[in-house]
Amino acid sequence: MPYVIDDRETPRFRVARSTMVDAAILEEERRNIFDKSWLFVGHESEIDNPHDFRTRNVGGRPIIFTRNADREVRVFVNSCPHRGMQIETRGEGHGRFLKCFYHGWSFNTSGDLVAIPGEDSYGENFDRHNLCLVRPAKVESYRGFVFLSWTNDIADLQTYLAGATDILDLFADQSELGMQIIGGSHLYSVQANWKLLSENSADGYHALTTHHRYLVMLKESGKDLSKVFAAGPAPFMGYDLGNGHAVIGGADGTGGGNSGLGRDLSGDGLLQQMKRRDRFAELYGADWANRMFSGRNLVIFPNLAVIDLIMGITLRTYYPVAPGYMEVSAWSLQPKDDDPELRRMRQENFLTFWGPAGLATPDDVEALQRCQRGFAAHDVAPWNDISRGMASERKIFTDELQMRVFWREWDRRMTGTEHAPETPQLGKRGRVGWPGQLSSTP
């Protein structure tokens, strides 16, 4: 039985629910997807100073993300080259040396083995250089977003990211001083297959129903929702960015300029926001500023979502522990130079929507978990339908193009099946407006 049926004639797109529950498929995903992709490690702002470190799991392996004395970003496998002990278990910290307490081996933040008790017992041919901390095959960074690859046999990061580089620019450009991940993480889990979160992270169709209570809150706060959802000259649209990456995004007119789907800014906040917008229009042109100040949901294949929808940007990555269980880590990305009023509103809007106790994310968690429970009947009810918008030329945000883009790449990796793109793929185009959308700026 195929995993994906991509019927262009009817048209109809179906995905086998067995891909969500089968442990053998997860093992193949580890080999064919997670070991052959650029995976998100962290943002450079998380390790601002030399010897700052963070630990996390990337692609199922424990890593240390740090910066050495020369300020170079370094990623190491968090396992002692001697006998394998996980060296650092704190989530974050600062220190010139990484010390394994088991036998006292110490490493500097360049990964060199610098101290070893009783070194003379190893004989005169002993070479410390053979026992440095192990590194992933490749580590590269784009605009502060650091990724690793567990294989050497992969294109460079920018080639891999394809059109997603433009979208990352839309986030990175939002501060002249740089963007930063603020302190604190949302470390949670979802009892569902990891691919459901790649789907859900750019699913415009579920917003009105799943997030009913969030929208009620917005309305009660005085927000004019008709303005946000008006399909004016520039609605949110879906785009294929190549290599399995996709985005739904819009230009101003989709509620942008103020706070998108967040609570409206105060008078002073709006004034500050408009000042920023003018500044960016001056720097990068009106079309680009127009895109920056609207929203977008970006999913980078396989497991990174960066979403700017409510004026607080969330960055989340997730990894399967089992077919029906994933661990999610999410952070808040902000401009370093926000004025206090704007920062406060950004924070409030972020927390109101995002995270495991927001007014939106818990309902996503519930939806995904209920899907997973429904998949228990996959043998008698075997297919998910992801056809929405396949028949139309113009893909809007409530269509499911972005999910089909993910699944076509997934299927290519897993079975070797090549699926022709459904729409033109957006390569790197630079700081210009969206194609197919009219700018609402005069």
Added chain:
Amino acid sequence: MSTRNESAVAAPAQMADAELSREVELFLYHDALLLDEWRLREWFALFTPDCEYLIPTTDRPDGDPEHDLFFVRDDWFLLSQRVDALVDGTAWTESPHSITKHMVNNVMAWLDPDGSVAIRANFVVYRSALSTVDVYPGSYRMRLLRGGPAGFEIQSRRCTLALAQLRPHGRVSVIL
């Protein structure tokens, strides 16, 4: 707000006031009863109009909501919205709502010179839905004012989870 918040958080130097602590303990039992019986609108009536309801993240338990990421940072309006959705069944994650038990102990209270009451207590909240039981241990830091039918009103409620991660819970969908 940050000044008030800090005073609610700071560890008072002197021993707790025994009589006041006992009084506050009964108030917290009342609070827990309303939550467990899902009488959430009555529970919400315990809050002052300038209230805050905070849950820091698991990796920043001492975080400052002005600068750090939190799980919850509700003011009166947002808390009212949270309660409404839990009551009317549109918080899908609590629809049908789970069974909870709020266990409260280690209650300590101090009277501040301004007449407000600073309290510290521990809690364990059990949440059961379908085949799972999630356990949320943590501590309360609250600022109470004298008044209202229950004897106190809640001005600030900070619930710090004693969890390293929100796994496998995945969410805090009930009120702590």
